[in-house]
Amino acid sequence: MNKLLNLNLWRGYLAVALFAMAALSCTNHTKPNKETIAKKPNVVIILADDLGWGDVGFNGCTDIPTPNLDALASDGVIFTSGYASHSYCGPSRSGLLTGKYQARFGCGNNLSKDLDGPQGLPTNETFISNVLKEDGYNTCAIGKWHLGDSIQFWPTQRGFDDWYGFTGGARNYWGQSWDKKSLPWHLIRRNGEPVPLEEQGYLTDDFTNEAINYIDDYTKSDKPFFMYLAYNAPHAPIQATKEYLNKTEHIENGKRAAYGGLVVGMDEGIGKVIAKLKEAGEYENTLFFFYSDNGGHGSGTRQEPYRGRKGNLFEGGIRVPFLMTWPAGLKGGKQYHKPIVAYDIFTTILGATQINYSKSADLDGTNLLPYVKGKVNNEPHDKIFWRYSDGLGYAVRKGDYKLVKEEVRQELFLFNMKTDSLEQFNLAAAMPEKLNELKADYTEWNKGNINNLWPDAHPEHVYKEKAIRERAIKAACGGENKKPNQY
Template sequence: PLSEKMISEALKEQGYATSAIGKWHVGDHADLHPPRQGFDHWFGFAGGAMNYWGESNGPLRTIFRNENKVPESELSYLTDDFTNEAISFIENNKQDPFFIYLAYNAPHAPDHATKQYLEKTKHIEYGGRSVYAAMVNGVDTGVGKIDAYLKEKGLKENTILVFLSDNGGRTMHANNGPNRGHKGMLFEGGIKVPFFMVWQNHIKPNEAYDEVVSSLDIFPTLLNAAGGNVKGEKQLDGVNLLPFLDQKNEKPHETLYWRSVGGFEYAVRHQEYKLYKSAYKGKIMLFNLEKDPLERHDIAENHPEIITKLKALYTAWDSKNVAPGWVDPHPENVIKEEKNFRMIREKSLRPKN
């Protein structure tokens, strides 16, 4: 809802020009599109997925620039179009502070790729994965072009780049291994993603940070770097990561929470333990992620006291959340997927005589 303050609005207060490019998917109605949410510039589509050739299919799958539909004749391959639009926005705003939320829809379905990117993945003999990898390659190429442009214009030193995915890879073609699970699940394969930050002369290069962080930390980290007052913002669940990157004896989070569809599934990570109320498996599971980071051993039966503690933490946290304003098909899809999973496994068994 418009009552929530987005990072775009917070950065505009600091004098930043703001742009949203790519997939939006946090407000279908025109009243909730980026121009109403603190973005000076918008180039993208409102829904969750779209044809990569820019072929329009309803209001959620149409490319807009601000309030105007972009003619399909002006579009090529959306991943490349989004990259070019980002570079154009930087060019037009490079004299002043700018913020870009660049949300590539790749490698979300449908599976579309250009000959250029397919050529680079032809060594992958599984066709579906070869196309998927080509779509990822398009993102890699785009990020590289933006980085090269920032260097060329002398902007790299004073620009923070943050790269991450919104969830783990999907069931088909992706590979989240060795982590367990996939997109939609709260196993590590569904929620643990690559997360990179670059800021020359402020963040040491070529280092890995091993403590648990969240995408929720981006808002306070960037606002603090831009000179804003994080403490003045209400209900930010994340923290400013910059001090923790230097003081490596402290942890940004002792506890993190995940909730889907009003608690249909949820997970709590507290210190070394992770509780997962899994609708897929129809039970509450417990893992020690220090000893078992790949979640192979459910230790719930042996530690009822830890289950009780983590449930209480979740209940206290969830009591402050609002009820969902709508539901999505996640519950029914989970049930179908688990049923199909079990059926495939049972079919593989040798029949009894």
């Protein structure tokens, strides 16, 4: 009898324990609880490609709908003076993922298709993915890479457990390659293996679906994850589905409407990724960054009110849509107006995850969390530098002033960014001492840099743009000194 009683008691205890375990398992991936929020945050970097400053609603865009990005921004902090680390694609990504000025390790220009032998970001440089993986994170890279095509430079060799995307700088959105020479750059690969064309659709949707599937797989693990979701939208070629183009059919300018379709596709994809994170109970404890690798490419993009575009160092080439959101760790609904730069993402991730990185002193970024929380009131950076083509063009932002050497204009510019953020009034002649001060700052900083590891194709584009500009100006004033009978 006692044995039976003991057995029944044991069964009762077991039932209670199993019920408790079942109840716990039901809540693990529904909504965040105290235990979920207490663990290290997931980290998601979403990168747009050639997106103009004025092409998102949270920066005032009214014609291209970006409701999902706008909602993400309202939950976080909008950086109104957020800068890319470079004015074009590959170097910008080098700075982002290493947290360092890319000129320090020779990656200040895009890879060249015309050179034999391997090219890529030096393998002795540490990526944020390396650091997070070593700390126990699951890591994945999805989308455009543009940091090396040979195997030793692939994401799977740079701290990413999983990879879906292509290694080049641009590609067709419908799975077609432009030419045989570029084929390796354009192949869609999953962990290095080519993905058959029949398994591909519209590229932006493919990247979104891959991210959603990864989140589904992640919920089976107790480890936090890091996702680098690098859309190649809205980079050329300008290709979008009819579904997305229907959302921009009210735009009369054809180039703007077509370009807007790419932005809509990316925004809707981001909305699906966020919805999946909410469904999995992971949204609250995910640290998001969204920004563009550089300014808009000019075909339907809008950098206004800023001067310039992708490829130059006026504000339109480097000031980009930029936000940070972390619902569990950061109060939303804010704007931060002091200059910050993409290098800060690496250092801010270290702060949020409380990782003690042994090489943190070698980074060029700043942990932004104390600044956006109002605990630190000074400027995140005393100076910010940019350089392309080994100094053919460069810029310095120091306090209220900005120095620009832009090859497309072949002159030095000095602007007071506090009173002239649109860069309309050149103070170089009026303030020679300030001009020389910033030139000396650049010269001193540049001593720690090296020449680029491969030739830069960018000057060709600069000179072409310069020639087009000069022809237009000359044509506009060509009749000024002619007599009436000469027309």
